[in-house]
Amino acid sequence: MRIERLREFIAGKELDGALITGRENLFYFSGSAPVLGGYLVVTPDDALFIVPELEYEEARETSRVPVEKFKTGKELYEKLSSLNLKKLGIEGKTSFSTLQTLREKVGVREFTSIDEVVRDLRIIKEPEEIEAIKAACEIADMAMMAALEEVREGRREREVAARMEYVMKMNGAEKPAFDTIVASGPRSALPHGIAGDRRIERGDLVVIDEGALYRHYNSDMTRTIVAGSPNEKQKDIYYAVLEAQKKGVEMARPGAKAKDVDGAVREVIAEYGYGDYFIHSTGHGVGLEIHEWPRVSQQDDTELRPGMVITVEPGIYLPGFGGVRIEDTVLITREGPVRLTKTERELI
Structure with missing residues (x-):
């Protein structure tokens, strides 16, 4: 239900996907919050949780969405690039340096905040x-x-x-x-x-x-x-x-x-x-x-x-x-x- 609501937002904004990296939001949407974090990508048709190799086993056991691992930054960016994320939804807390990296190494051209839909979801507790x-x-x-x-x-x-x-x-x-x-x-x-x-x-x-x-x-x-x-x-x-x-x-x-x-x-x-x-x-x-x-x-x-x-x-x-x-x-x-x-x- 949580990811479905996010997908509705993605579709309404005509985005290629949304990227979540904040620990609290990672847990909220995936059920997993690795110590060293990860990259949850939600697209109109799929969801994928990409984590560092040393967090893989724990994430695989706890995540509600499919999990893949990466060993190097180069491997991570190749995985993200393969998803063709030209128009991307992001959290408002995403750092400027991360945005620059996503532009240069993943090919993202346009960013849109997903904070409103995430706030509307999280404000009502299940x-x-x-x-x-x-x-x-x-x-x-x-x-x-x-x-x-x-x-x-x-x-x-x-x-x-x-x-x-x-x-x-x-x-x-x-x-x-x-x-x-x-x-x-x-x-x-x-x-x-x-x-x-x-x-x-x-x-x-x-x-x-x-x-x-x-x-x-x-x-x-x-x-x-x-x-x-x-x-x-x-x-x-x-x-x-x-x-x-x-x-x-x-x-x-x-x-x-x-x-x-x-x-x-x-x-x-x-x-x-x-x-x-x-x-x-x-x-x-x-x-x-x-x-x-x-x-x-x-x-x-x-x-x-x-x-x-x-x-x-x-x-x-x-x-x-x-x-x-x-x-x-x-x-x-x-x-x-x-x-x-x-x-x-x-x-x-």
């Missing part, structure tokens, strides 16, 4: 994809529970992150979905405060943002706690974010637009007087990539549909004081939103 994301979220919940137990005065941020990543791998994750964020004290005001050597101090806000990669699919969640007893200002910020996050999840229903979710979240935070301190979008799609479509932002008109998976992650960041973010991975269903990350949100 049942097996949803199951993988659910499993990744379960692992993330286990890691978060370990982190909540680990956070205490004197612990280094990096030590908390290490414990989380250990729990992820021991429970089936391939690796963390991204560099684990553990940001304490004033560093909690940094939205991307990757875990460092700072020791957590009593009274610190601690933002923990993590996710697991499981069978090629990602999860993403954030919780914020205080190492000790929160003061009144910390409580005020926390409950502003919590109310906004709950509102955003509630809004994430079929028929709503991504920008409507963002707007609802932003309105709550503004009512608390912190509108200027919410400095990023409300969320993003999650799947084979940790950030994919839709963008849950003020500019995204995408209509939410069943099968989409997004994050809802408002935050308030006060430089020199600290920050709060609360995030869940959310599945859009016909009945409404379902939080796939389930760790308690009311932690203060």
Whole structure:
């Protein structure tokens, strides 16, 4: 079905074929993602996955399309040239040097982006994809529970992150979905405060943002706690974010637009007087990539549909004081939103 949809696009654009080299898209269309990559060629009548010789056996076992191997670049380009790819569909991430090589050694004369059709396919998750994301979220919940137990005065941020990543791998994750964020004290005001050597101090806000990669699919969640007893200002910020996050999840229903979710979240935070301190979008799609479509932002008109998976992650960041973010991975269903990350949100 996935390749058939791509073939329909090829036919509509009168292309000779499409070339896929990105790891996530290789897996999406072929079921295989060799470490050193490969070249998936889809034509109006056929599909062929060409891989380096040392990746051949694994690709042959996992790929849903026929696989051939190459030993040298010369052999690869000869195989591609034999397919007569004069008008070629490509991914937007294809490098300029690759385009030049395809012109010079394969004879491609014209390129067309296939990003639109790939995005339209990948934005709606199929049942097996949803199951993988659910499993990744379960692992993330286990890691978060370990982190909540680990956070205490004197612990280094990096030590908390290490414990989380250990729990992820021991429970089936391939690796963390991204560099684990553990940001304490004033560093909690940094939205991307990757875990460092700072020791957590009593009274610190601690933002923990993590996710697991499981069978090629990602999860993403954030919780914020205080190492000790929160003061009144910390409580005020926390409950502003919590109310906004709950509102955003509630809004994430079929028929709503991504920008409507963002707007609802932003309105709550503004009512608390912190509108200027919410400095990023409300969320993003999650799947084979940790950030994919839709963008849950003020500019995204995408209509939410069943099968989409997004994050809802408002935050308030006060430089020199600290920050709060609360995030869940959310599945859009016909009945409404379902939080796939389930760790308690009311932690203060």
